[in-house]
Amino acid sequence: MCYNVCIMGFARIAGAKEVQVLAKIIAVVNQKGGVGKTTSTVNLTAALALHGARVLLCDFDPQANATSGMGVNKKDAPHSVYNVIIDRLTPEKAVVKTKFGDLIPSAAALAGASVELIGMEKREYRLKMALDKLRYAYDYIFIDCPPSLELLTLNALCAADSVIIPVQCEYYALEGLSDLMTTLRAIKKRLNPNIDVFGVLLTMFDGRTNFSNQVAQEVRKHFPGKVFASVIPRNVRLAEAPSHGLPVIAYDKGSRGAAAYIAAAEEILRKRVR
Numbered sequence: 001m002c003y004n005v006c007i008m009g010f011a012r013i014a015g016a017k018e019v020q021v022l023a024k025i026i027a028v029v030n031q032k033g034g035v036g037k038t039t040s041t042v043n044l045t046a047a048l049a050l051h052g053a054r055v056l057l058c059d060f061d062p063q064a065n066a067t068s069g070m071g072v073n074k075k076d077a078p079h080s081v082y083n084v085i086i087d088r089l090t091p092e093k094a095v096v097k098t099k100f101g102d103l104i105p106s107a108a109a110l111a112g113a114s115v116e117l118i119g120m121e122k123r124e125y126r127l128k129m130a131l132d133k134l135r136y137a138y139d140y141i142f143i144d145c146p147p148s149l150e151l152l153t154l155n156a157l158c159a160a161d162s163v164i165i166p167v168q169c170e171y172y173a174l175e176g177l178s179d180l181m182t183t184l185r186a187i188k189k190r191l192n193p194n195i196d197v198f199g200v201l202l203t204m205f206d207g208r209t210n211f212s213n214q215v216a217q218e219v220r221k222h223f224p225g226k227v228f229a230s231v232i233p234r235n236v237r238l239a240e241a242p243s244h245g246l247p248v249i250a251y252d253k254g255s256r257g258a259a260a261y262i263a264a265a266e267e268i269l270r271k272r273v274r
Helices: 037-050 065-069 081-085 108-117 123-132 151-159 177-190 210-222 236-244 256-273
Strands: 024-028 055-059 096-098 101-104 140-144 162-168 196-203
Touching: 024 037, 024 151, 037 055, 037 065, 037 101, 037 140, 037 162, 037 196, 037 236, 037 256, 055 065, 065 236, 081 108, 081 123, 108 151, 123 140, 123 151, 151 177, 162 177, 196 210, 196 256, 236 256
Parallel strands: 024 140, 024 162, 055 101, 055 140, 162 196
Antiparallel strands: 096 101
């Protein structure tokens, strides 16, 4: 079902003229690696685009896996998010159109950006200043964050309205989440008072094991009302899709992984309607 008709682009208010609905900026963040962060960012972007939403993915991880996952070779992109935040390139010039949504690519140079940002004015807000210029053109902007809590991630959290936290259904699933929540509380207090948790997304779920179910119960207990009903399963197609430069919904739309991300995207759309 497509939920974008009443919320995307323009919203009509009774007795008033149409008003622009600005993009909701969502950072996908977890300082632990291997939790499905980039996979989730790419596939939520593609799934929302499939529903007719105008979506931009900002790849803010120096590894640039989200860039390749959207079918773009980072070496072929003339500009990247590095040029936007360091060289003050107009953000529109860095946007690459893909079949799965728009993209601001990452580049290897981004790995040194944390050091370069240290001496810059408003160093925590460089990404925010760039993405705010694009809010009028999109319904959703996703930021794929690096797997660490440092200056690049701080930029992403200062730019975002909310965060999605992927949590793998494995041992030590909650390890490090307390540090992330402490960081979010500090940012909300000092730098971005409007940021909140949009949702926690359970990934790598294996319903055949009691352990996955136990982890899911524990996460729901720690984040009441914030956990997506859609759970991302362990799925071979999800693992294969990036090597083909495709989101899983393009690689194998009939797979369990694709169905799970489409369902999660529908939850995002329903939540915005409310």
